[in-house]
Amino acid sequence: MVKPDSDASKTTGFTSTLSSRQVFQPSLPNQEKHLSDFLDVLTKRTAAEHFDSAASISDSEVKELIGEASQAPSSFNIQHWRFIAVTDPEIRQRLKSATIESNQKRVADAPVTFLILGDLQGHERLAGLLDETVKAGLLCREVADVWLAMAIQMYGNPLAARDEAIRSASLASMTLMLAAGNRGYVSCPIGFDPIRVNNILGISNRYMPVMMLAVGRASSGNTARRPRLSVDDILAFNVFREF
Numbered sequence: 001m002v003k004p005d006s007d008a009s010k011t012t013g014f015t016s017t018l019s020s021r022q023v024f025q026p027s028l029p030n031q032e033k034h035l036s037d038f039l040d041v042l043t044k045r046t047a048a049e050h051f052d053s054a055a056s057i058s059d060s061e062v063k064e065l066i067g068e069a070s071q072a073p074s075s076f077n078i079q080h081w082r083f084i085a086v087t088d089p090e091i092r093q094r095l096k097s098a099t100i101e102s103n104q105k106r107v108a109d110a111p112v113t114f115l116i117l118g119d120l121q122g123h124e125r126l127a128g129l130l131d132e133t134v135k136a137g138l139l140c141r142e143v144a145d146v147w148l149a150m151a152i153q154m155y156g157n158p159l160a161a162r163d164e165a166i167r168s169a170s171l172a173s174m175t176l177m178l179a180a181g182n183r184g185y186v187s188c189p190i191g192f193d194p195i196r197v198n199n200i201l202g203i204s205n206r207y208m209p210v211m212m213l214a215v216g217r218a219s220s221g222n223t224a225r226r227p228r229l230s231v232d233d234i235l236a237f238n239v240f241r242e243f
Helices: 038-044 059-069 088-096 100-109 122-135 141-155 157-184 196-201
Strands: 081-086 112-119 186-190 207-216
Touching: 038 157, 059 081, 059 100, 059 157, 081 088, 081 157, 088 100, 100 186, 112 157, 122 141, 122 157, 141 157, 141 196, 157 186, 157 207, 196 207
Parallel strands: none
Antiparallel strands: 081 112, 112 207, 186 207
């Protein structure tokens, strides 16, 4: 099923509230200070191996990074992603036990390790989100009602709800990596034991951890970007082929 994504509702500058939470975001702060060439950020991004443990990231900049990451698309604009920014060194020391030994120094040294979660019940807020979208003049009521009916049917399947939570959190994770790169930071997605992460951070069953991402300034010793497969190796037009 092709699912609508009302990105327009996230970029108009309109602000409102839903259950005391901001639904529509104003223009992102300090954008002019952090503009770089997209292809440069894209092609230089790699999984960093070494972080400068002396370099910090302020709470305000963490919030700016998450504001940028949340511009990612999502099914029906539900925005399933939630973020935990682990900046406390003691908690990071505990958190590193949830990953393999070769990744533990990255978690300990990076000034912030993000856990990107998928909300398995995010669709329960869709009716309110659609109401706000209609009030903002970004969607007509008839279309909003169709979207809601489609979502209720689709998300009645727990597997579909899980898949969409993973997809949306993954899109936000990639956007976060690019946002960090745009500001001169490096990042590394890290494999982890979800049960141990849940126990360390006290994550409830409503949310599933999708990505662990270390972010910070690069230290010496990082390797260059690794080779990519050629476009001809990975692309087919119109019909499937054996790659």
